[in-house]
Amino acid sequence: MKICKDGIVREISPDGIKVGIIRQEACDTCRLQAYCHPVSSREQILEIKCENAQKWHQGDKVELSLSEKTLLKSVFWSYILPLLLLVGGIFAAVKFGLNETQSGISGIIVLIMYYFGLFLSNGFFADRINYEIKSIDRVSDDDD
Secondary structure, rough: EEEEEEEEEEEEEEEEEEEEOOOOOHHHHHOOOOHHHHOOOOOOOEEEEOOOOOHHOOEEEEEEEEEEEHHHHHHHHHHHHHHHHHHHHHHHHHHHHOOOHHHHHHHHHHHHHHHHHHOHHHHHOOOOOEEEEEEEEEOOOOOO
16 A cells, blocks of 8 residues: 655755645645645645656656555654653653643653654654655656
């Protein structure tokens, strides 16, 4: 199982490309879109590192896909581990004799530390997300 998104190459650099992904129309009617896509723009720009960045041209239509393994890792780091840390922080605080309010605050503090660490290690995760890029529609070369 893979998740696939269509996009357009917006920028090319020596070590990668920037691809613009257009949000799906279903997002336009969803009440929670502000939480999923806090940026007011409908286009999301992804920076993708690739060895053969020069083979792409600005304006090329591409399909980006992520493997199931990468998706499962993302779900773990984004949802499962934070939940375990929150619950673990609360139970640990209760075990040390704190009251319920202090335990809840302790769990939230553990989450804040986790997300701060996640923010600091952004490069670590960016290097491990490997998009598979496939051409849909190529822009013609002007060099011919």
